[in-house]
Amino acid sequence: MDWTIGCTSRPYSELSYEEAYARIAAAGYTDLAVFGNAGRVPVGADSTAEQVRAVRQAAELAGLRPSMLIGGTNLTQGLEAGVAEYCRLIDNAAALGASWLLDCGTDRAEHFGAYYELMRRAAPHAAAAGLRITLKPHGGITLTAAAMLEADRQVNHPAFGLCFDPGNIIYYTKGDLRPETEVEGVVPRVTTAIIKDCVVVDDTPDVMVTAGDGLVDFPVVLRKLAAGGFQGPFYVECVGGRQPAAVDRDLAFTLGYVRGILAALEG
DSSP states (O other): OOOOEEEESGGGTTSOHHHHHHHHHHTTOOEEEEOOBTTBOSOOTTOOHHHHHHHHHHHHHHTOEEEEEEOOOOOTTOHHHHHHHHHHHHHHHHHHTOSEEEEOOOSOGGGHHHHHHHHHHHHHHHHHHTOEEEEOOOBTTBSSHHHHHHHHHHHOOTTEEEEEOHHHHHHHHTTSSOHHHHHHHHGGGEEEEEEOOOEEETTEEEOOSOTTSSSOOHHHHHHHHHHTTOOOOEEEOOOSOOSHHHHHHHHHHHHHHHHHHHHHHHO
16 A cells, blocks of 8 residues: 655754755655644644745645644634634635644633534535544543544544544553554544654653654554554654754654555555
8 A cells, every 4th residue: 555654844843844844855755744833833724825825835845745734723712713713724724735634622621512513613614625624632632532532423524533643642641541552442533643652751751752762562553553444644743853964864764664564564
């Protein structure tokens, strides 16, 4: 299978998005997830058409497909305003050329019900725009596999699915939950997956490590995803390197590492 293994711009968060995208392409990736660079995510709900066009052109100039955008909800302003803002975000994600809008849920329990309702209203708008919302584990409303499945049940729309992020399963539970186990329950509803590892030192979790250097058993996680019918895409989110040259090396290594695991599954 020709697996899509993309890369987020997070490893180069201190650089401009133009330089980040060029380096991601040089590391061998073809797909891009637009995260924050130089202190902000360059495409949001209130971005102008010109701003969105500039980001899309920078990605395409580097030879990348900007197929994912990270976003988020704002429920502090009330449900109606939150839905309207999220639908503007969907429109800008579609103009960017994204297929996926990555959402992180909410960690405020008083917003859980409103979050489900916002997604119930936003999912048809996403479908009409030609993209899908994918919800990743990020604590709060998505702390566990059961919580993620409940969100999926509450929204109940084909344009809404789950993103499996094994590193975050460890990070937000400090290792009390394991991605190798949690993946089993959610895999039928997983639409995208993140390549992210995690270590826990002195009860402090850290995801800024290169895949294979932390606690995640990637061969097991990827095997269970594939066995459950998941066909991609994957996006690499974090590596251990901090300086650009070290990030370059770690991203190239991670691409080969993931490809090797997937090739072994098919062999």
